[in-house]
Amino acid sequence: MSNSRHSSRRRFLQGMAAVGAATIIIPSSQRAFGFQNANDRPKFATIGLRNQGWTITSKTIPFADFVALADVDAGILEDNVAKVEKKQGKKPDSYKDYRKVLDRNDIDAVMIATPDHWHTKIAIEAMYAGKDVYCEKPLTLTIAEGKLIEKVVKETGKVFQVGTMQRSECDSRFLQAIAMIRDGRIGKVQKVTCGINGMTGSPEIPVAEVPSGLDWDFWLGPAEKVDYRALPEMRKGYGGGVPLYSNGHYSFRNWHEYSGGKLTDWGAHHVDIACWALGASDSGPSKVTPLEYELACEYKDGNPVVHDRYNVATKFKIQADMPNDVEMIITSEGDNGILFEGTEGRFFVNRGKIVGKPVEDLKEKPLADDAIELVYGGKVPANHSVNFIESMESRKQPVSDVWSHNRMLEVCHLSNIAMRLGRPLNWDADKREVVGDDQANSFLSRESRKGYEIQMG
Structure with a gap:
């Protein structure tokens, strides 16, 4: 340029x-x-x-x-x-x-x-x-x-x-939450709970005619070639104009072939903020344990035994052992948002509110004027896209960089693998592999369909 x-x-x-x-x-x-x-x-x-x-x-x-x-x-x-x-x-x-x-x-x-x-x-x-x-x-x-x-x-x-x-958005509530953690407003953090909602399973979804105008083979791309499936009932509201149940849009998130369910959908938001607040954006968990969970279909050896219905987790409670002896809970129950608990208090934050006594105490003892900017690394821009364009100009990586995102997403991916296999996973955050579990490590990658391999260089 x-x-x-x-x-x-x-x-x-x-x-x-x-x-x-x-x-x-x-x-x-x-x-x-x-x-x-x-x-x-x-x-x-x-x-x-x-x-x-x-x-x-x-x-x-x-x-x-x-x-x-x-x-x-x-x-x-x-x-x-x-x-x-x-x-x-x-x-x-x-x-x-x-x-x-x-x-x-x-x-x-x-x-x-x-x-x-x-x-x-x-x-x-x-x-x-x-x-x-x-x-x-x-x-x-x-x-x-x-x-x-x-x-x-x-x-x-x-x-x-x-x-x-x-x-970058949501009225800076999440940035305020991180600033409060950094300022010691709840003492030493002991536990963080990420509520990310569950979902319902599906009935049997039959093979159906591919919608007019959709190149289904190209949509599948790197994934295994399978038939298009859908029921005639249509989805309403956000994501409307598509079948309520299908293996394409909008429901692709409910299939491990194409996504990771709520764990990687909403987890990519709330687990991200939690890791940022904990200073764990360049590390990871030492162990991930599926405490309670339900999968949308029967599994064997980590793989679904049927292919005509959703297959991700519908309900779950996962424990991730984070650095500095912090316990992270990722749950489908309760309010969507993040609860931070420490030795001196607790507060809750989501896209609509930030509440709790430590928040009320800000009226008498506010955060420093530059607390939000220190968390963000500069002035908070108009929206996430502006941060991207600013970074294109400076040639510096933006606030949501690939390294911090991947580290927190590892918690979500490991949670899914642990549920698929039905056992805890010990994680080596330096080597980025499961300790002593070859089967679990086999789920860390996936082969692309022939003709859709990544073209390197």
């Missing part, structure tokens, strides 16, 4: 940072002039456009030009091209095959919001194609994928932001 483009972007981002955590509303007539010269705006593309794909794209349009979109569903692709054109005033190019996006030399960064089993392949190939990457959470399907992404980030020097928006 040219020096003039860097300079213009720097002036723009300095203005954005000054806004802090306030919501930015830019009239549509001004969106094309986010920089003094439209040619100075970074060029973006989004790969994977349902739900979260549109969310991150729409949040980023005030700060970047989207010149391309890609999705394997023709209907979703067409719909999002129209929405982006309306929002930014210029029509993006569209592709079914994400590789055509990566082939373009005019694109600075890609935003990835595909199902989880595609994340690693696209992200690595994007970095080797010279793009910075913003990838939705959970970043990986396996622990080995996380290690591989770390290697490529280091090798290419690309900026890589994970889409754990709780680090």
